[in-house]
Amino acid sequence: MTQKIRALGLTLVLLGFPGFASVATAQQQLGNRTYIGQDIYIAVGQQVHNAVCVFCSVQVEGNVTGHAVVLFGNLSVSGWVRHSASIVGGNAVIDSQALIGGNTVVLGGNAVYETDDAIGGNAYVLGGHLSRTGGRVGSRKRVSMTPLLFSVLALLAFLFLLLLAIAPLFRRSAVRQIS
Numbered sequence: 001m002t003q004k005i006r007a008l009g010l011t012l013v014l015l016g017f018p019g020f021a022s023v024a025t026a027q028q029q030l031g032n033r034t035y036i037g038q039d040i041y042i043a044v045g046q047q048v049h050n051a052v053c054v055f056c057s058v059q060v061e062g063n064v065t066g067h068a069v070v071l072f073g074n075l076s077v078s079g080w081v082r083h084s085a086s087i088v089g090g091n092a093v094i095d096s097q098a099l100i101g102g103n104t105v106v107l108g109g110n111a112v113y114e115t116d117d118a119i120g121g122n123a124y125v126l127g128g129h130l131s132r133t134g135g136r137v138g139s140r141k142r143v144s145m146t147p148l149l150f151s152v153l154a155l156l157a158f159l160f161l162l163l164l165a166i167a168p169l170f171r172r173s174a175v176r177q178i179s
Contacts, residue, residue: 037055096118128144
């Protein structure tokens with residue numbers, strides 16, 4: 001009896017596996033793409049909901065109907081990202097034909113875009129440069145927070161060094177008062 005159940009189970013697994021594989025492939029093409037260490041390429045005519053990449057890069061020539069998230073890699077857009085784009089530890093390049101519908105945030109990298117119309121929301125860069133290569137300046141918020149960050153870090157370093165220089169003076173006066 002157990003041999004018949006095992007044989008039936010094995011048959012179902014062997015017959016059902018190609019069906020599961022085709023469902024997984026269809027889900028991969030139409031749904032989300034999430035990879036670790038392998039680049040994501042969305043060709044012209046392809047549509048993906050979300051693209052998430054860790055230790056790799058994303059190149060969008062087709063459509064992303066959700067968000068594009070890249071950790072420790074680069075994002076290159078010449079297609080369409082409907083919502084936001086977030087890049088940590090990498091760069092973003094947005095062509096003139098491209099459109100990112102929401103905000104673009106780059107931490108620890110640079111962002112280059114050709115026209116203000118390429119980014120529908122705001123653009124924020126921390127730890128890098130925000131560069132525009134052409135067109136006129138629009139009214140949307142485009143902020144590179146790197147100068148502010150380094151100014152605050154320089155002020156904190158100055159205060160720390162000042163504290164190190166003043167601390168021995170306070171110790172000397174306390175020792176003299178005790179003696």
